[in-house]
Amino acid sequence: MIALTLDRIAEITQSRIHGSARPADVVTGPVVIDSRQAVPGALFVALGGERVDGHDFADAAVAAGAAAVLGSRPLAAPQLLVDGGDAEVVAALGRLARAVVGELPQADIVGVTGSSGKTTTKDLLAQVLRRLGPTVAPAGSFNNEIGHPLTVLRADEHTRYVVLEVAARGLGHIAHLCRIAPPRIGVVLNVGSAHVGEFGSRAAIAQAKGELVEALPGADAGGVAVLNVDDDAVIGMAARTAARVVGYGLGERADVRGRDVRLGEDGRAAFTLQIGARSAPVRLALVGEHQVHNALAVAAVAAELGMDLDDIAAALGEAGAVSRWRMEVAEGPGGVTVVNDAYNANPESMGAALRTLAALARARRSVAVLGIMAELGPAHQVEHERLGRLVAESGVDCLIAVGEEAAPIVDGVRSVAGWHGEVRQVADTAQAVAALRGLLRPEDVVLVKGSRVAGLEQVAEQLTAEEAAK
Incomplete structure (x- = not known):
């Protein structure tokens, strides 16, 4: 974060100096919500939380060197006091982030949204852009009204690129995040069924995701909307933005196109990246054919920011997995291959994961947990029964459905005539592990999702862990 005095932060956040705080004291960053992350010069943001109250850890943060505490409960520690509880503290955090963005005119902000693939694409993009200059990106899925400003506040006068993952739990959420950190480039990956229970329909999800492109500056001011041409709901957002539209995908109408996609025995995709009249071969380090679309989105942004095609191809080939539990491939007992894709799931990502399982297994036995x-x-x-049918149609040899709510998956797989695989339903993760111990054979491939x-x-x-302990 850029250095700011407490009186300046108080002015920005609409808080007041309290406790032992001195107006001229300086916050140099980072801004943290975990007292264990406090270092000299930090600003500790105290939130109530469901289990613990951050205010109770204020003294520990100050003892570790924090310059002040931003909170809503009066403390003796150096404090910037906000009235109104956690909601107003979060609002104050957003105001601080917006002010810092205004002090970073050289930093390009890129926002990434979509029903699936946001975190992986954000991770890929950050790795690629670091070749061009200092880049800030969130860890994991730090994509809400708290994680978003905390990420922005990691930027300083040296930052060249800020890559932000923007998520929505309802209409207006993405628009709010874009007001905190206005993006110049916005990427929309897809519109799927994730969160349809909250939004009510895929059309409502598209409406929410499209708030990102609506927030972009016009084409004459450098705004760029990077849209997936293979998703009709996404490319339809072109009419909602004043920014210049760059399309990516596998179709011929894509400005940034992937051709000749191939999936290797290791589950990693190779393809030809074409931008304009030029092309270059790419072989991804990430597992899954669905990563090609993520890589194309990254290539489109990198090209807009001036990276040469060959450099883009090389950077994509070297970029690896960063966030946990997303297509992590590891070795289990007896040479079993374990694909840990357990971070989240929706109908589209389940389909992609099952295709990856089939590619990895080939002549080996496949197990889906x-x-x-x-x-x-x-x-x-309906969607879980459809998933069950897809499990059978994908040729999965063994299915373990975990939890009572997963029962329709079993119904779906059993409805497919001609599928003779093994199926078990278990109550919880402990029973799933026990079932696997009695089921697995050497060289099996296990998907967990x-x-x-x-x-x-x-x-x-x-x-x-059992394999590592040997």
Whole structure:
């Protein structure tokens, strides 16, 4: 963060200096919500939380060197006091981030949204852009009204690029995040079924995602909307933006196109990247054919920011997985391959994961450990039964469905005539691990995937931990 005095931060955040704070004291950053991350010069943001109250850890943060505490409960520690509880503290944090953005005229802000693939694309983009200059990006899925400003506040006078993942739980959320950190380039990956239970329809999801392109500056001011031409709901957003539109995808109408996509035995995709009249071969380090679209989005942004085609291709080939539980491939007991994709799940990402499982398994036996896809609302039964049919049609040899709500997956797989694989339904992750111990054979390939509420990363981690302990 750029250095700011407490009285300047108080003015920006609409707070008041309290406790032992001195107006001339300087915050140099970082801004943190975990007292264990406090270092000299930090600003500790105290939030109530569901289990603990951050204000109770203010003294620890100050003892670690924090210059002040931003909070809503009066403290004896050096404090910037906000009236109105956590909601106003979060609003103050957003105001601070917006002010810092205004002090960073050389920093290009890129926003990334979509129903799936946001975090992976953000991670890829950050790795590629670091070749051009200092780049700030969030860790994991730090993409809401708290994580968004905290990421922005990591930027300083040396930052050249800020890559932000923007998510929505409802209409207006992305627009709000874009007011905190106005992007010049916006990327929309896809519009799928994730969160349809919250939004009510895919059209409503598209409406929310499109708030990103609506927030972009006009083409004459450098605004660029990077849109997936293979998703009609995404390319339809071109009419909602004044920015210049750059299309990416596999179709001929794409400005940044992937051709000749091939999936290797290791599950990694290779393709020809074409931008204009030039092309270059790319072989991704990430697992899954669905990563090609993510890589094309990154290539489109990198090209807009001046990176040469050959450099883009090389950077994409070297960029690896950063955030956890997203197509992590590791070795389990007896040479078993474990694919941990347990961070989240929706119908589209489940389909991509099953295609990857088939590619990895080939002549080996495939096992799918699947949990529920959350937030599907009234579509829950239908979508889980459809997933079960896809499991059978993908040639999966063994299915373990975890949790009572995953029962429709079993119904779906059993409805497919001619599928003779093994299927089990278990109550929880412990039973899933027990079932696998009795089921797995050497060289099997195991996919573990479900929504976060299923907690299936525990299954994958236990399998790989057993191998590591040998």
